[in-house]
Amino acid sequence: MAKEHAKFGAAAYKKETDKLPGVFPREMGPKTMEYLREIVESGLTSNIISRFEAELARMHGRRFCIGAPGCTQALFATMLGMDFEPGDEIIASPIGDYGCTAGMHFCNYVPVFADAEPGTALISARTIEPLITDRTRAILCVHMLGLPCDMDPIIALARRHNLVIIEDVCQAILSTYKGRLAGTMGDVACFSFDSEKTCPGDVGGATITDDEALRERIYNRAIARGAYMEPGFGRVHSFQGFATRMPLCSAATVLANLELLPDHVARRRRTATMLDDLLREIPGIIPYEVPADRTHHYWMYGFSIDPAQFRCSADEFAAQVDSEGIAGAGVARYYLLPASISFLRENVESGRYPFCCPPSSRTWDYTADSCPNARDFLETWIRWTWTEKYEERHVGIMRDIIGRVAERNRA
Ligand SMILES: Cc1ncc(COP(=O)(O)O)c(C=O)c1O
Known part of the structure; x- marks a missing residue:
């Protein structure tokens, strides 16, 4: 039987139910049509990409921004900009999206997954430090779900070992850690403006940095295909570059939607924290903890269940929550990257490049058990994508659904 392909955008989402609004259709910024018209009327000469880049950089107080067709490509572009050697190691978050590490694989860097802190989806200096070797070059911090990692100890660790931090x-986007914006704490940061993200384009992504030399390498290698102009000759490709330019129409929609972003983040935060408070009153339901030094963006909402308090599994609990009206509620084991990226395991087993080239004393373990905290967290954690469309009355409906399912299955 043919295998089913992964779905994208609206097709990947369940529709709104009679109880709750769905993530799609998205609200579009008031200037979207004006910007799209500008592209058509300019005959494709509009500078909308530069304006989007300038705005994202301005919002984050960074000097440079390079647009991309998605974050997968923004991270790929960032990897192209790093002058690491094949076989060099990058310590990465174990809970994330395939796009987090895809660029590393294409550059033949080796992802080394640090475990998450218990009960969270985030890596920390404590879980990163034991993995640092003489081949480690960078740390990729994924501010998963919308909550930033505990960055100060990670920054101190990176400085001690001369490692690049990629966020x-x-x-x-717009989450904070000790008052600093996510994306402004490392050397370089990548964003997604995918249609399901809080600031949607049809697709879209970007990299921001203050490092001019890095910006130049990323631009040359990821946008200009590694080519410089040679007088009297033309393009000379001095690097195995690529062409991951952001499409004009994506830049137009994302720029227009950036205008809505602060309000959308505030709305998400208001309703999600309301639900946190209500769920805390249900025995056996554990809302995701937000440390006092951070703000959570709530791109995704989730809570853990205490398995001892229920007769059913987390999967059954989630399926009942979904069928009662919170469409898309589910357990997401596939977020565990060392388990879901099966070709890494196969490449290790067959000794395929670059796994044959780092010091042979290292053994590479790409299994769920390599990151037990992350694995255990995902076993009992139930999540769905949050939306700025939720209002107070929707929060009450969600609380009632979760409460009903909890009482029905109580041990
Ligand atoms: C944490 C994270 N990183 C990377 C990506 C890849 O982004 P894109 O879909 O824009 O390529 C996603 C997308 O879901 C993501 O959630």
Whole structure:
């Protein structure tokens, strides 16, 4: 039987139910049509990409921004900009999206997954430090779900070992850590403006940095295909570059939607924290903890269940929550990257490049058990994508659904 392909955008989402609004259709910024018309009327000469890049950089107080067709490509572009050697290691979050590490694989860097802190989806200095070797070059911090990692100890650790910090801000745009914006704490940060993200384009992504030399390498290698102009000759490709330019129409929709973003994040935060408070009153339901030094963006909402308090599994609990009206509620084991990226395991087993080239004393373990905290967290954690469309009355409906399912299955 033919295998089913992964779905994207609206097709990947369940529709709204009679109880709750769905993530799609998305609200579009008031200037979307004006910007799209500008592209058509300019005969494709509009500078909308530069304006989008300038705006994202301005919002984050960064000097440079390079647009991309998605965060997968923004991270790929960032990897192209790193002058690491094949076989060099990048310590990465174990809970994330395939796009987090895809660029590393294409550059033949080796992802090394640090475990999450218990009960969370985030890596920490404590879980990263034991993995640092003489081949480690960078740390990829994914601010997963919308909550930033505990960055100060990670920054101190990176400085001690001369490591680059890359932030993945796809789910956490405008979240803060000790008052600093996600994406402004490392050397470079990547964003997604995918249609399901809080600031949607049809697709879209970007990299921001203050490092001019890095910006130049990323631009040359990821946008200009590694080519410089040679007088009297033309393009000379001095690097195995690529062409991951952001489409004009994506830049137009994302720029227009950036205008809505602060309000959308505030609305998400208001309703999600209301639900946190209500769920805390249900025995056996554990809302995701937000440390006092951070703000959570709530791209995704989730809570854990205490398995000892229920007769059913987390999967059955989630299926009942979904069928009662919170469409899309589910357990997401596939977020565990060392388990879901099966070709890494196969490449290790067959000794395929670059796994044959780092020091042979290292053994590479790409299994669920390599990150037990992350694995255990995902076993009892139930999540769905949050939306700025939720209002107070929807929060009450969600609380009632979860409460009903909890009482029905109580041990
Ligand atoms: C944390 C994270 N990183 C990377 C990506 C990849 O982003 P894109 O879909 O824009 O390529 C996603 C998308 O879901 C994500 O959530």
